Amino acid sequence: MFVLGVMGSPNKKGLTTRLLARALEGAKAAGAEVQQVDLIDYAIQPWPRSVHDRDETLDRLSAEADAIVLASPVFYKDVTGLMRDYIDYLHNVADVSRVGGKSGFGISLAGGSGMGQVVALQSMYGFYFFRGYRPIDPIAVSRFNYDDALDTCYQRGREVLTAAASPQPFVGLADKVTYYSGLQYLDYDLVDELLLVVEQMMSSAEVDAEVLGECREQFCEAREAVLAGRRQDAIAAAAAVYDRLFHRRRPS
Numbered sequence: 001m002f003v004l005g006v007m008g009s010p011n012k013k014g015l016t017t018r019l020l021a022r023a024l025e026g027a028k029a030a031g032a033e034v035q036q037v038d039l040i041d042y043a044i045q046p047w048p049r050s051v052h053d054r055d056e057t058l059d060r061l062s063a064e065a066d067a068i069v070l071a072s073p074v075f076y077k078d079v080t081g082l083m084r085d086y087i088d089y090l091h092n093v094a095d096v097s098r099v100g101g102k103s104g105f106g107i108s109l110a111g112g113s114g115m116g117q118v119v120a121l122q123s124m125y126g127f128y129f130f131r132g133y134r135p136i137d138p139i140a141v142s143r144f145n146y147d148d149a150l151d152t153c154y155q156r157g158r159e160v161l162t163a164a165a166s167p168q169p170f171v172g173l174a175d176k177v178t179y180y181s182g183l184q185y186l187d188y189d190l191v192d193e194l195l196l197v198v199e200q201m202m203s204s205a206e207v208d209a210e211v212l213g214e215c216r217e218q219f220c221e222a223r224e225a226v227l228a229g230r231r232q233d234a235i236a237a238a239a240a241v242y243d244r245l246f247h248r249r250r251p252s
C-alpha cells in the first residue's frame with residue numbers, strides 16, 4: 001500500500017509539516033510505503049491546458065496512491081492557495097479516482113486565531129467527495145491542541161492504511177452523502193467551529209482552577225444555547241471565554 005502525503009504549506013519547516021510527518025510515520029509503522037510531496041516545489045497550473053502544464057511525477061504519485069493525506073495550514077479561513085491549486089490541478093487526472101473508495105484524510109492547522117480549521121477541512125473533503133474517495137475522519141488543529149494532534153496524526157496514519165487496504169466504492173449518491181455526513185466536523189458551521197476552538201483552548205490554557213472553572217461554566221452555557229437554538233447567546237458566551245483565554249496557552 002502506498003500513502004501519499006501532500007503538504008500545502010509554503011513553509012517546509014513549519015508546524016504543518018510536523019503534523020504530516022507524524023501521519024506518514026504512523027502509516028509507515030503500519031506497513032505502508034510513504035512519500036511526501038511539498039507542493040511549493042511544483043509549478044502547479046490550477047487548470048492545465050496542455051501536457052506542458054502537467055508534472056509527470058505529481059500526476060503519477062497522485063494516481064498511484066492508495067490513500068492521499070492532505071495537510072494544509074489555514075490561510076484566511078481556508079486551505080492555502082497551493083492546496084487549492086493542487087486539488088483543481090488533479091481534476092484532469094482520471095486515474096486519481098479510477099479505483100473507487102480510496103482512502104485518505106485531511107489535516108488542517110489554524111496556527112493563528114484558530115478559526116478556519118473546520119472550513120479548511122471541508123474544502124479538502126470536497127476533493128475526496130467529488131473524486132469518489134472514502135476518507136476517514138479529519139484532524140482539526142490549532143495552536144491550542146497541537147501536541148495532542150501530533151499523536152492523533154500518528155494514530156490516524158495507522159488507521160488510513162487499514163482503510164486503504166480494502167477500498168469500498170460508493171453504490172450511489174445516497175450512500176456517499178450518508179457516509180460523508182457521518183464524518184467529523186463536516187456538518188459544522190461557524191458557531192460550531194468557535195465552540196471547538198474554545199474547547200481546544202480550555203484543554204491547554206495556563207490558568208488557575210477557579211478561572212478554568214468559570215470558563216467551563218460559560219462554555220456549557222454556550223453549548224446549551226446552541227442546543228436551544230439561541231445562536232446569538234452561544235456566540236456571546238463562547239467568544240467571552242475565547243477572549244479570556246486567548247493569551248493563556250501553556251507553552252508546548
Ligand SMILES: Cc1cc2nc3c(=O)[nH]c(=O)nc-3n(C[C@H](O)[C@H](O)[C@H](O)COP(=O)(O)O)c2cc1C
Nearest residue numbers: 009011014015016073075076077110111112113114
Ligand atoms: C496569509 C495568512 C493567512 C492566515 N490566516 C489564518 C486564519 O484564517 N486562521 C488562523 O488560525 N491562522 C491563520 N494564519 C496563521 C497560520 O495558520 C499559521 O502561521 C500556521 O502556523 C502556518 O503554517 P506553517 O507553520 O506550516 O507554516 C494565517 C497565516 C498567513 C500567512
